[in-house]
Amino acid sequence: MFRAKLRDSNFFRHLAIFFAIIGPGIITGSVDNDAGGITTYSVAGALYGYGLIWTLIPSFIVLLVIQEMNARMGIVTGKGLSDLIRENAGMKITFFIFIGLLFSNIGNTTTEFAGVAGSMEIFGVSKYISVPVVAVMVWLLVVKGTYEIAERIFLIFSVSLLTYVVSALMSKPHWGEIGSAIIHPQLEMNTKSLAMVIALVGTTIAPWMQFYMQSSVIEKGLKMKNFKYTLIDIAVGCVVTVVVAFFIMVACGSTLHPSGIQINEAKDAAVALKPLAGKLASHVFAFGLFVASVFSATILPLATAFYVSEAFGFEAGIDKKWDEAKEFYILYTGILVISAIIILVPNAPLIQISIWSQVINGILLPVVLVSMILLINNKKIMGIYVNKPLQNIIGWSAVVILTGLSLMLLLMPLINRL
Amino acid sequence: MTSLTTFYLSGIIGKEAFGADGDAIGIIKDLLVNTMPSGQNDPNQQLVTGVRLRIRKETRFYSFKSFRVVKAREMLNVTCTGLIELSNEEVDNGLLLVENILDKQIVDMNGRKLVRVNDVRLATLPAGTFAIAVDIGIEGLLRRIGISLPIKRFLSLFKINIPAKFILWDDVQAIDYSNLNIVLSKSYAKLNTLHPSDLADILEDLGKKSSISVFSSLDEEKAADVLEELETHAQIHIVENLPVNKAADVLEKMPADEVADILDELEDEKAELLLKEMDTESSQEVRELLEYSDNSVGSLMTTDILSFKPGITVEEVIDELRIKKPESAELYSLFVTETNNELIGTFNLRDLVVAQPKTLVSQIMKSEPVFLYDNQKVDDIAELISKYNLLAVPVVDPNNQLQGMVVVDDVVEDLINKRRTKKR
Numbered sequence: 001m002f003r004a005k006l007r008d009s010n011f012f013r014h015l016a017i018f019f020a021i022i023g024p025g026i027i028t029g030s031v032d033n034d035a036g037g038i039t040t041y042s043v044a045g046a047l048y049g050y051g052l053i054w055t056l057i058p059s060f061i062v063l064l065v066i067q068e069m070n071a072r073m074g075i076v077t078g079k080g081l082s083d084l085i086r087e088n089a090g091m092k093i094t095f096f097i098f099i100g101l102l103f104s105n106i107g108n109t110t111t112e113f114a115g116v117a118g119s120m121e122i123f124g125v126s127k128y129i130s131v132p133v134v135a136v137m138v139w140l141l142v143v144k145g146t147y148e149i150a151e152r153i154f155l156i157f158s159v160s161l162l163t164y165v166v167s168a169l170m171s172k173p174h175w176g177e178i179g180s181a182i183i184h185p186q187l188e189m190n191t192k193s194l195a196m197v198i199a200l201v202g203t204t205i206a207p208w209m210q211f212y213m214q215s216s217v218i219e220k221g222l223k224m225k226n227f228k229y230t231l232i233d234i235a236v237g238c239v240v241t242v243v244v245a246f247f248i249m250v251a252c253g254s255t256l257h258p259s260g261i262q263i264n265e266a267k268d269a270a271v272a273l274k275p276l277a278g279k280l281a282s283h284v285f286a287f288g289l290f291v292a293s294v295f296s297a298t299i300l301p302l303a304t305a306f307y308v309s310e311a312f313g314f315e316a317g318i319d320k321k322w323d324e325a326k327e328f329y330i331l332y333t334g335i336l337v338i339s340a341i342i343i344l345v346p347n348a349p350l351i352q353i354s355i356w357s358q359v360i361n362g363i364l365l366p367v368v369l370v371s372m373i374l375l376i377n378n379k380k381i382m383g384i385y386v387n388k389p390l391q392n393i394i395g396w397s398a399v400v401i402l403t404g405l406s407l408m409l410l411l412m413p414l415i416n417r418l
Numbered sequence: 419m420t421s422l423t424t425f426y427l428s429g430i431i432g433k434e435a436f437g438a439d440g441d442a443i444g445i446i447k448d449l450l451v452n453t454m455p456s457g458q459n460d461p462n463q464q465l466v467t468g469v470r471l472r473i474r475k476e477t478r479f480y481s482f483k484s485f486r487v488v489k490a491r492e493m494l495n496v497t498c499t500g501l502i503e504l505s506n507e508e509v510d511n512g513l514l515l516v517e518n519i520l521d522k523q524i525v526d527m528n529g530r531k532l533v534r535v536n537d538v539r540l541a542t543l544p545a546g547t548f549a550i551a552v553d554i555g556i557e558g559l560l561r562r563i564g565i566s567l568p569i570k571r572f573l574s575l576f577k578i579n580i581p582a583k584f585i586l587w588d589d590v591q592a593i594d595y596s597n598l599n600i601v602l603s604k605s606y607a608k609l610n611t612l613h614p615s616d617l618a619d620i621l622e623d624l625g626k627k628s629s630i631s632v633f634s635s636l637d638e639e640k641a642a643d644v645l646e647e648l649e650t651h652a653q654i655h656i657v658e659n660l661p662v663n664k665a666a667d668v669l670e671k672m673p674a675d676e677v678a679d680i681l682d683e684l685e686d687e688k689a690e691l692l693l694k695e696m697d698t699e700s701s702q703e704v705r706e707l708l709e710y711s712d713n714s715v716g717s718l719m720t721t722d723i724l725s726f727k728p729g730i731t732v733e734e735v736i737d738e739l740r741i742k743k744p745e746s747a748e749l750y751s752l753f754v755t756e757t758n759n760e761l762i763g764t765f766n767l768r769d770l771v772v773a774q775p776k777t778l779v780s781q782i783m784k785s786e787p788v789f790l791y792d793n794q795k796v797d798d799i800a801e802l803i804s805k806y807n808l809l810a811v812p813v814v815d816p817n818n819q820l821q822g823m824v825v826v827d828d829v830v831e832d833l834i835n836k837r838r839t840k841k842r
Contacts, residue, residue: 078626087521091562221651313534
């Protein structure tokens with residue numbers, strides 16, 4: 001009996017450590033399913049049915065490996081990824097990465113506001129009301145320093161992402177077909193489906209997440225000794241990302257694809273679900289989209305302003321006054337304002353903006369990944385915690401495959417013309 | 419003839435150095451600056467002493483004495499009259515501008531914060547070439563990317579200037595010496611002049627390796643003050659990564675209540691190791707404090723107090739204070755105890771100063787003082803302190819034996835921490 005008690009207290013101690021450590025991975029995983037992600041998964045489901053669900057498996061593996069590297073770098077060095085890149089890769093590469101990050105994230109934030117606008121329209125709220133209100137609320141929330149409460153609320157709200165599971169189940173999916181589609185992965189060799197695959201991978205593994213992950217690990221003051229708990233946290237986060245993506249693709253693949261309905265925005269998916277899966281499913285979908293969009297619209301501009309400032313040596317942080325950290329606040333406010341305005345401009349080329357920010361993401365991702373793998377294999381920086389061979393193999397293959405896909409996409413129009 | 423030439427580090431790195439006959443000798447990779455001050459205001463402190471040159475495939479250090487940087491028609495030219503290789507020792511005594519300064523974080527001694535270096539400004543005088551300032555402004559950023567001139571010209575059309583931000587070389591302290599075999603305590607000498615709480619802020623922003631090496635360079639007194647000011651997870655990082663004997667030395671210099679707070683966060687084995695290494699007197703106090711539960715008055719109190727017998731004179735008390743030279747917080751309140759350590763009164767510095775030297779302590783003390791029990795909840799303290807306008811409240815155990823006191827600073831800190839956690 002004594003021994004059982006001992007084991008129990010041990011179990012609770014482990015549980016306590018785990019709850020003190022969780023957060024970075026799960027939050028990053030939840031932010032990952034933003035409006036852009038939901039759109040991409042919906043479009044992929046509507047266009048290809050269950051056909052591209054298999055891409056989630058390699059995405060999951062790469063996501064897991066990359067985030068583990070970020071966490072390890074953050075814990076060992078105590079430095080942000082932008083600090084490390086600036087200190088080791090020199091000014092020009094730093095400039096390229098962060099200007100790219102800035103532009104792609106203005107695009108991404110625009111997509112988030114598109115999500116806000118679209119989802120609220122389902123509930124009958126005009127975008128000219130919902131977007132300014134959300135933008136001002138987000139700004140106040142962050143600048144007036146209650147961001148940490150906000151993060152907790154968002155984390156709880158992110159459970160609402162599971163509403164997609166409900167939507168998917170209500171759409172009566174064909175499990176057999178899903179299974180066989182995953183076992184026999186197929187890829188049509190044309191521009192459209194290649195672009196879709198790149199977009200799917202790119203939205204799951206967005207470059208800014210790497211910076212976000214590394215900083216939140218440092219903020220938490222985690223230690224290598226408890227790394228196994230951090231690993232669990234990361235794994236849970238990755239599973240959340242992939243499971244939600246899976247159910248969105250299933251929901252759209254079971255309803256929209258057989259009826260041949262094509263969509264461009266996540267909102268379209270919610271609208272289209274209505275006659276096929278019922279009003280409730282459509283509202284559930286729209287609610288999830290709204291929460292995800294606001295969550296990411298809060299974190300993205302803040303994170304971007306932070307990393308750009310860090311890399312270029314501007315004072316940064318919401319605990320600083322406006323005068324102390326002018327560049328940081330200008331960046332943060334600028335990203336929010338520009339993104340909100342773009343959405344409110346009538347007939348704004350939203351689809352082009354979202355495609356271009358995906359393209360910039362796609363170009364940035366290999367550059368960031370290469371920098372990361374070089375940094376994490378540097379003994380001077382990482383000491384004994386450099387990458388193991390398997391991690392390098394997965395990391396480098398991800399770089400090669402992603403670069404290859406992007407190149408193929410660029411060259412495809414030329415080849416087709418021949 | 420004026421022979422002053424100023425130039426930027428980014429302007430000559432990667433350039434070819436030319437020999438007297440006009441032949442290219444090698445590519446400049448880095449400059450070495452003398453950092454070991456032989457005395458205060460040593461003019462050679464910022465002298466460029468060496469250059470790292472790549473000649474074909476090999477990179478070596480050469481003396482900068484035979485090198486000269488000249489500006490001709492807005493173009494920088496580096497000429498060299500002979501190659502004299504530097505010894506390892508000479509290299510170790512210097513600081514590399516590209517490797518240790520450029521793109522790295524340094525401490526701005528006037529602003530008392532970390533800044534990132536975009537460029538270094540140098541000047542060639544008859545006496546040699548000197549590093550004069552580091553550039554931390556936006557102009558430096560643009561120059562590094564190579565678009566400073568066009569953007570400046572473009573903006574000048576609209577009469578906009580890009581503000582330049584420089585910090586004089588005298589006012590900076592380099593942080594990253596990781597590649598050099600330098601005596602760290604000497605290199606970080608400037609940091610010892612900073613206020614402990616500024617230093618603590620800087621340490622919290624540094625990477626893990628640098629924060630340890632900067633901390634280790636501080637003398638024990640300073641280190642103890644800084645450690646006290648650090649946030650909890652930075653404290654733990656430092657204490658866990660310092661050699662045990664060094665950590666114990668620093669902890670001995672700290673008030674026992676602060677030490678107990680830190681050790682409480684560490685793993686039991688590590689805490690035990692540190693307690694064993696500390697001298698018995700300090701560790702005994704800490705052990706007693708560690709017994710108290712987290713939310714009790716005992717966990718917040720300090721045991722560094724001064725108590726006197728009622729029968730001695732004011733003169734004797736002052737003499738004793740002169741010998742002991744206590745910290746200012748210890749003087750917030752002075753206590754009077756019976757031989758069995760039972761608290762019977764309190765007095766303060768004012769009471770001492772206005773009293774005649776021969777007056778007895780029992781005559782100036784306030785009897786029946788306000789006090790707290792060590793196992794009481796901390797929530798009651800703030801109210802008590804504000805109600806009676808106290809700087810410190812004595813703490814007694816259930817038998818009325820004086821155990822320590824709670825000072826207002828710690829109460830305020832505790833309140834702020836609580837509010838912060840609630841806000842989060």
